[in-house]
Amino acid sequence: MMTKEEILAAQRDHLFPSVFHYYADPLVISHAKDQYVWDADGRQYLDFFGGIVTVSVGHCNEEVNKKVHAQIDRLQHVSTVLATEPQAALAKRVAEITPGGKLTKSFFTNSGTEANEMAILAARCYTGSTEIVALRYAYHGRSSMAMALSAQANWKLGPVTQAGIVHAVNAYCYRCPYGLAYPSCEVRCAQDVEQVIRTTTSGRIAGFIAEPIQGVGGYVVPPKEYFPIVADTVKKYGGVFISDEVQTGWGRTGGKWFGIEQWGVQPDIITSAKGLANGLPIGMTTARPEVADAVRGATISTFGGNPISSTAAKAVIDFIEYNKLSINAAEVGAYLRDKLLELQMKHPIIGDVRGMGLLQAIELVEDPVSKTPAVAQTLAVMEAARENGLLVGKGGLNGNVVRFSPPLNIGKSDVDEFSRTLDASLVKASALVAAS
Ligand SMILES: Cc1ncc(COP(=O)(O)O)c(C=O)c1O
Numbered sequence: 001m002m003t004k005e006e007i008l009a010a011q012r013d014h015l016f017p018s019v020f021h022y023y024a025d026p027l028v029i030s031h032a033k034d035q036y037v038w039d040a041d042g043r044q045y046l047d048f049f050g051g052i053v054t055v056s057v058g059h060c061n062e063e064v065n066k067k068v069h070a071q072i073d074r075l076q077h078v079s080t081v082l083a084t085e086p087q088a089a090l091a092k093r094v095a096e097i098t099p100g101g102k103l104t105k106s107f108f109t110n111s112g113t114e115a116n117e118m119a120i121l122a123a124r125c126y127t128g129s130t131e132i133v134a135l136r137y138a139y140h141g142r143s144s145m146a147m148a149l150s151a152q153a154n155w156k157l158g159p160v161t162q163a164g165i166v167h168a169v170n171a172y173c174y175r176c177p178y179g180l181a182y183p184s185c186e187v188r189c190a191q192d193v194e195q196v197i198r199t200t201t202s203g204r205i206a207g208f209i210a211e212p213i214q215g216v217g218g219y220v221v222p223p224k225e226y227f228p229i230v231a232d233t234v235k236k237y238g239g240v241f242i243s244d245e246v247q248t249g250w251g252r253t254g255g256k257w258f259g260i261e262q263w264g265v266q267p268d269i270i271t272s273a274k275g276l277a278n279g280l281p282i283g284m285t286t287a288r289p290e291v292a293d294a295v296r297g298a299t300i301s302t303f304g305g306n307p308i309s310s311t312a313a314k315a316v317i318d319f320i321e322y323n324k325l326s327i328n329a330a331e332v333g334a335y336l337r338d339k340l341l342e343l344q345m346k347h348p349i350i351g352d353v354r355g356m357g358l359l360q361a362i363e364l365v366e367d368p369v370s371k372t373p374a375v376a377q378t379l380a381v382m383e384a385a386r387e388n389g390l391l392v393g394k395g396g397l398n399g400n401v402v403r404f405s406p407p408l409n410i411g412k413s414d415v416d417e418f419s420r421t422l423d424a425s426l427v428k429a430s431a432l433v434a435a436s
Contacts, residue, residue: 003040004028004040004041007028007040008026008028011026018157022382022386022394023382023383023386024383027039027386027391028040030042032047032055032059032060033058033059033060034058034059034060034061034407034409035047035058035059035406035407035410035414036059037059037391043389044389045386045389045390045391046389046390046391046414046417046418046421047059047391047406047407048390048391048392048404048405048406048418049391049392049393049403049404049405049406050275050405050406050407051279052274052393052405053215053246053247053252053274053275053359053393053405054274054275054278054279055275055278055279055407056250056251056252056274056275056276056278056316056320056325056407056408057278057316057319057320057325057407057408057409058278058407058409059279059407061278061316061319063315063319064278064312064315064316064319067311067312067315068280068308068311068312068315071086071307071308071311072308074307075307076306076307076308077303077306077307077308078307079300079302079303080300080301080302080304080305081300084305084307084310085307086305086306086307086308086310086311086314087108087305087306087307087310089310089314090106090108090305090310090311090313090314090317091105091106091108091305093314093317093318094106094284094286094317095286097257097317098257098258098270098286099257099258099260099261099266099267099270100266102266102288103267103268103269103270103286103287103288104286104288104289105286105287105288105289105292105293106284106285106286106287106292107122107284107285107286107287107292107295107301107304108282108283108284108285108301108304108305108309108310109282109283109284109285109301109303109304110281110282110283110301110303110304110309111141111273111281111282111283112140112141112244112246112271112272112273112274112283113140113141113142113143113146113283114141114143114283114301114304115246115271115272115273115283115284115285116140116141116145116146116149116209116242116244116246116271116285117141117143117145117146118271118283118285118295119207119209119242119244119269119271119285119287120132120145120149120206120207120209120242121295122240122269122285122287122291122292122294122295123206123207123239123240123242123268123269123291124206124207125294125295125296126206126240126290126291126294126295127204127205127206127207127238127239127240129202129204129205129206129238129239130164130206131164131165131166131201131202131204131205131206132149132164132165132166132205132206132207132208132209132239133166133167133168133193133196133197133201133205133207133208133209133234133239134149134150134151134165134166134167134168134208134209134210135151135167135168135169135170135210135211135214136151136167136168136169136170136177137151137152137170137172137214137217137218137220137397138150138151138152138167138170138209138210138211138214138217138244139152139155139211139214139215139216139217140209140211140244142155142157144160144161144162145162145165147160147162148160148161148162148165149162149165149209150216151167152216152217152397154397155216166196166200166201167196168189168192168193168196169189169192170189170214170217170220170222171187171189171190171220171221171222171223171226172217172220173222173223174351174352174354174363174371175371176189177189182223183223187223187225187226187229189222189226190222190225190226190227190229190230190233191229193208193229193230193233193234194233194236194237197233197237201237203237204237204238205234205237205238205239206239206240207234207239207240207241207242207268207269208230208234208239208240208241208242209242209244210227210230210242210243210244211243211244211245211246211247211248211259212227212243212245212248212253212258212259212260212262212263213247213248213253213259213355213356213359215246215247215248215359215395215403216395217395217396217397218361218363218395218396218397218401218403219354219355219359219360219361219395219401219403220354221354221355221356222263224263226263227260227263227265228263228264228265231265231266231267240268240269240291241265241266241267241268241269242267242268242269242270242271243258243259243260243265243267243269243270243271244270244271245258245259245260245270245271245272246271246272246273246274247259247274247275247359247405248260248356248359249270249272249274249275249276250272250275250276250316250317250320250326250408251320251325251326251329251357251408252275252326252329252357252358252359252405252408253329253356253357253359254326254327254329254330254331254333254334254356254357254358255326255327255329255330255357256326257326258270259356262356268287268288268291269285269286269287269288269291270284270285270286270287271283271284271285271286272284272286275316275408276313276316276317277309277312277313277316278312278316279312280308280309280312280313281303281309282309282310282312282313283304284313320408323409325408325409326357326408328408328409328410329357329358329408330357332358332410332411332412332414332415333355333356333357333358333359333360335412335415336358336360336404336415336418336419337353337355337360339415339416339418339419340353340360340362340419341353342419343362343419343422343423343426344362346423347423347426347430348367348368349364349365349366349374349377349426349430350362350363350364350426351363351364351365351368351371352365355404358404358405358406358408358410359404359405360403360404360405361395361401361402361403361404362401362402363396363400363401364377364378364381364400364401364402365400373396373398373399373400374400375398375399375400376433376436377400377429377430377433378394378399378400378401378402379394379399380428380429380430380432380433381402381422381425381426381429382394382402383429383432384424384425384426384428384429384432385421385422385425387425387428388421388424388425388428389421390418390421390422390425392404392422393405404418406418
């Protein structure tokens with residue numbers, strides 16, 4: 001067994017330095033169960049970030065793990081050049097629940113990045129066009145192309161070389177790129193996508209990719225008109241609509257399997273990863289059959305659709321459905337939202353409260369009028385929350401958004417514990433910042 005100090009020293013000496021950690025004094029986690037994790041010193045934390053929106057049904061979920069254990073002893077890996085039941089069963093299960101029942105063919109990989117790579121490839125093969133419209137503030141992964149699709153300087157490492165990708169403004173109402181207010185803005189950001197296509201592309205696009213709610217961007221939620229307008233424009237210019245559901249899938253937004261369904265839009269492709277297998281590596285690209293069939297020729301993802309991850313993913317979907325967790329996400333999410341709004345009344349540093357279901361965030365500002373991002377205070381809130389036994393996430397272009405994405409099977413008493421702790425952490429953080 002390594003000590004905490006040995007773990008941190010080995011990480012520092014033998015991992016790329018780009019593997020960064022939250023917290024001035026990095027937290028070493030030893031084990032976890034349901035909504036709790038424990039550090040190497042035995043301290044317990046309420047986990048309201050879930051391994052970056054990944055622990056969808058609780059840490060070490062017994063029902064999921066029972067199936068994973070059985071599978072690991074039966075068949076671990078043969079690659080996709082041989083057929084296995086877990087991959088086929090997962091693909092069939094996913095096809096049953098995609099929006100409108102229309103996306104019926106899947107390709108499995110190991111991460112959200114790879115899922116988006118495959119989606120863009122499929123869009124290009126299907127349309128014969130190259131150009132892609134993405135959104136500012138987006139995050140789609142860490143391969144060269146996914147970094148090019150992403151639109152936050154912090155997450156574009158090294159030389160970014162991919163051509164054929166343009167970015168429209170996002171629907172960020174709290175900081176409207178046009179300085180307008182909803183609804184009198186008439187959703188100009190959505191209207192502008194047509195201008196972007198007509199002025200920065202050849203007018204023949206392969207597709208449009210967006211997260212229904214931008215995750216790393218700080219849980220930016222577009223107004224209800226946004227995606228229907230954009231979807232019509234994308235169709236008009238011959239592109240396919242790709243919904244990146246890496247954070248918003250599997251009931252997280254409440255009441256629906258996929259985030260884009262909250263806008264009533266029918267996507268051509270959805271991509272997912274993270275919460276699909278509750279922490280086992282998986283990426284999923286699911287498309288309309290015509291789009292999937294356009295990817296001609298052979299391709300391999302060695303670990304894609306491997307029996308262990310596929311078994312976990314199907315078990316997660318079944319668990320979410322059986323326990324009605326998307327309904328729970330809607331109900332407990334509404335309760336969480338109310339608690340955050342109460343905290344906003346008490347703490348003027350909370351400039352905005354936004355999100356859907358169990359994907360909620362607060363944007364911290366120095367004052368509500370200037371909306372200057374409260375960057376140092378955000379770090380102080382993170383540190384104070386950790387001290388108080390609560391793990392939360394950080395996001396936003398300016399690093400001033402605190403993100404909450406607990407497992408979908410938490411209850412209201414967990415939210416009560418969370419909001420008491422966050423309240424105390426906001427108080428402690430403002431005292432720390434004032435003293436510094
Ligand atoms: C919306 C979205 N898409 C894609 C990715 C990339 O997923 P992965 O880290 O599994 O490659 C992420 C990761 O945070 C994400 O949030």
